[in-house]
Amino acid sequence: MGSFFKHTAREKRYEPITPTAVKYILHVGLSKGSAYSLENDIYDYYNVTIVAKSFVREQIRRMMSCLVNYSYDRISLTTIKWLLENPISSNLYDMGIPIAPPQGLFLTDVVYDPRMFSNPVPYYLHSWDYE
Template identity: 35%
Template sequence: MSMRRYLLHIGYCGSMLRGVQKQREEHEALFVSVGGLVEKGLKRLRPESIEQLYFSSRTDTGVHAVCNTAHVDLSCQGEGLCYEPSTVTNTLNRFFKKINAEIRVHKTTLVPSTFHARYDAVSRKYLYRLAVTPEPASSARAVLEQFMPVAEIGKLYLVRPPFDAERLESVCRLLEGVHDFASFANVQSKGSIPRETLREIKSITVTPGQPLLDPTLDPLYSKLQFWDVTVHGKSFLYRQVRRTVGVLVGVAQRCLNLEDVQHLLDHPSQRNWNSKATVAPPDGLFLLDVEYPPHVFAEEGDDSGQSPQE
């Protein structure tokens, strides 16, 4: 029996998926997470065994990925290479297309047995898409009904004015670098935050954004001002990016100021979260890329594994 390790580069729309992590209640007839669906697709290869999938980033329900990564060990009878990387890619994509799952494998790469998708990653880049409405609405539901273009449903966070983007430059610079981000850490299901809450944010930028469709195709686009928040770092605490966006929105709306953000950093504690800041919803969050150092692939070849024609 031979076993090889594969690295999957996976994109997905998270609106109808229950995050990356396979749910305990999932069973053979119901796979609703990215991990559960990938495992079921891999079984179509009929391997002798499938070791547990290890994702680089455990995105939540509703969060999207342009490119997330995961490694998996596949074993089969005989020696040598049992599955070409392109076979893995094509088999999975045929399966996702058949079941109408909004998941695609961009490519599959052979990696050494010592490679780990999570721990070997040197950086992750996230994009958060938001748009400002032209006028306040009476409620959050009214915001969606009055201003949300249909193509943006589940992929955009609508915020109400005022929104002063010029106030965000100093906040972004303050959050960059190494800090104890315990104040930005959300309690996980097990009821605790990580013991180690020091993280480094390499960069945060807030720039004018773009709609997903030509704005002339939907009159609602003319009523929105789009902004992109890009956050780059090695790793992040649970919901840290969404809380960071929530703080930025709070500052732009003049609910928070620079001193409030400094207080979150100077007094790192989950109990120190500012009640004036709203945690941004998952809808606008996209994992853009996971970066690895070249040397971790040195022992194996690379096969892009083209997807079948659709």
């Protein structure tokens, strides 16, 4: 048995302001793409550009799943709008919308503002910074 099973309570966060998990998307773009490895005539390739300060776990895969399901008429635009207005990950599970598999998704570019390394905004403080 692992030692983490012996503890009854988890450590509590001691930051004065608890970090939020709400993420804001600044831009989403869709353009015609091409294959990154072997070209194949039976597939259509697209480049999806998403700009945000940060993402939550599996957020992009969930969004791609909604995009593909919409293209096959499995979900409606009103459903996608509702999911965006109610960003709880269990909503996709409750509606039977699977998370897109990682195969076929390629991260091609990550851009950071150089100032975020020297003066991050908002400046994140952890509990040990207050000691």
